[in-house]
Amino acid sequence: MSILRIELRRSAAIGAAVLALVVGVAALYLAPGRWSQGWMSLTLTTKEYLLLLWPLALAAGAWQGRREHRARVGELFDTTPRSPVRRMLPVLVAMGAAVGLAYLLVVVAGGLRIASTAAYFPPDVVAIVLVGAFSLSAAAWLGLGLGRLLPALVTAPALAVAGVLLVFFTTIMRPDWLGAVLSPAYGSNPFYPFQTIDPRVTGALAIWMGALAFTGVLLLVTRSPYARVAAVLPALLGLGAGAAIVPRDEATLIAPVDPVARELVCTDDAPTVCVTRVNANVLETLTPLAREGLAVLAKLPDAPTQVHEDRRSFALPDEMPAGNDDIITITVRIDDRGGLAHPASVVPEIVLSLGVDFTGECQRNGAVERAAAYYLLGREPVSDVGVVPGMISEDPLLNAEAVTLWRGLRELPSSEATARIAAVRAAILACRDTTGMLSR
Structure with a gap:
């Protein structure tokens, strides 16, 4: 725990979390009419803002991932008896927990405003919010791996731009089921107040994000070029698993209804x-x-x-x-x-x-x-x-x-x-x- 506290204090975790929290809350309160109708409206609006938050977490992870290269201590740490996994575990926990918690706090900040007026709490809200928080943690872990693999100064800003494009274009891509698997912001465009997201879509996204997180961890802790190439395999398997469970019918993907x-x-x-x-x-x-x-x-x-x-x-x-x-x-x-x-x-x-x-x-x-x-x-x-x-x-x-x-x-x-x-x-x-x- 002391190592984790040091990591939180000295790494980019707290800064990334604060930035994500400020951006998320500011985006919410600039347009409160979009989510004042209730808990699901708030959940979908916050999920839509992953268009900003997900690239931010990805870039923060990449910035943190080049820390050893920036300090020129990579070779020194490689000679220590501790395994790369044990050495990297504190930064993985710090970055993942910080940005994930920031997402939850964004939802809480909106919830405080509507708590007295929202008449209905859909149970799907819990899963959607938790997977949204997990997607930010996955982005940070993937960024850590990519930052360690490509420790250039331009990596973090390049990934931020690429992340925005990735989230946006996968949200609107065809076929719809593929966008539902790939984009953390999919399904957030509000059509009506009784809108929801099918649990299978949420589950498919959780699998895909978990696969990306695992790929990021492998890129962070491995040194062999062959192992780094093999790190792509979890992402491919996660994509396949997500595609296997995501629904294909258009009504479920585009216009899901909460009957209650x-x-x-x-x-x-x-x-x-x-x-x-x-x-x-x-x-x-x-x-x-x-x-x-x-x-x-x-x-x-x-x-x-x-x-x-x-x-x-x-x-x-x-x-x-x-x-x-x-x-x-x-x-x-x-x-x-x-x-x-x-x-x-x-x-x-x-x-x-x-x-x-x-x-x-x-x-x-x-x-x-x-x-x-x-x-x-x-x-x-x-x-x-x-x-x-x-x-x-x-x-x-x-x-x-x-x-x-x-x-x-x-x-x-x-x-x-x-x-x-x-x-x-x-x-x-x-x-x-x-x-x-x-x-x-």
Whole structure:
């Protein structure tokens, strides 16, 4: 233990760990909205930042690996009775433990922010985080071996650049299963809040990283040119083993779903409001807003009586739930602090659709629907820009037409205007064109 303490104090281990911790935490807190939704979002975001952390650990290991060459004591140490493995064990433990712990502390730093708001802790998080930490240790060990093999001053920065390119291009390479084995950042691109990573992908990465770590150890402790060539064998065997267990189907690799996170959590009383389990913490805030929107739609016959979080995703084309005229779905957005984002947009978004979800199967007239919706809301139509989150532009003629139709509705008796709006909603449900239905 005293040798290990000396190694931690005099080697690059602590410096590498501090640098990894600072880079990781800074990257997280520069964009907290990417991971404020919950534990899996935090886990995937931290895993994505391995694009920076993995090359950093690789370069730190290479810098440390050339220490004996830099001090010109290699031949002296070779004459000692201690085996190379025993001599190198402290630096292996110091470097591996330091950078691995730094990764865990990055996750903890993010977890402190979301601990009070994250409603669901997926069990897969533990394995993904541990393998991420192990991948940094493996990078440091591989760097130690390469630094000992190529003890040039340029080795560490060259490996840092090569590591960034390696992680990035293996993440996006085809076939997908090969990228899943090779890249420590694979699967971290977020598509939806109930995303996960298949345990077989995590297992394959752990095998590959273990093989790279073993190759690095062999390069560090061997002196024979033949032994150094043979050190590539564990990496090849690890690649083969990882490829043998990684799934091949695209849905599991690209769009894996945690079914528990996707389950709906609903209010006990009516009107029913439901959100996915991963967003259960905002149900209390969302409920009165959603019910206000339902109350506005209740002016129409056979209006929806439930609001559900939209669980559809472009990444899940075969997972589109069957339509239900009694349910209106909305997008639930989470802010940087883990609460409900854009609460003022909830009621307009519910009413703007007139209680009919947008499926893309039928052509819809935006001006007609906007005029009808704002009549129900009791105010003049305005552009969706600034009302609907994410809307950055629209044709100004659209709102001008909606205002004209809205003014026409206001000139009608209330019962007739409501009847026309009900007819518009019925036409939308029947997939008929609504153009002209408010201008007669």
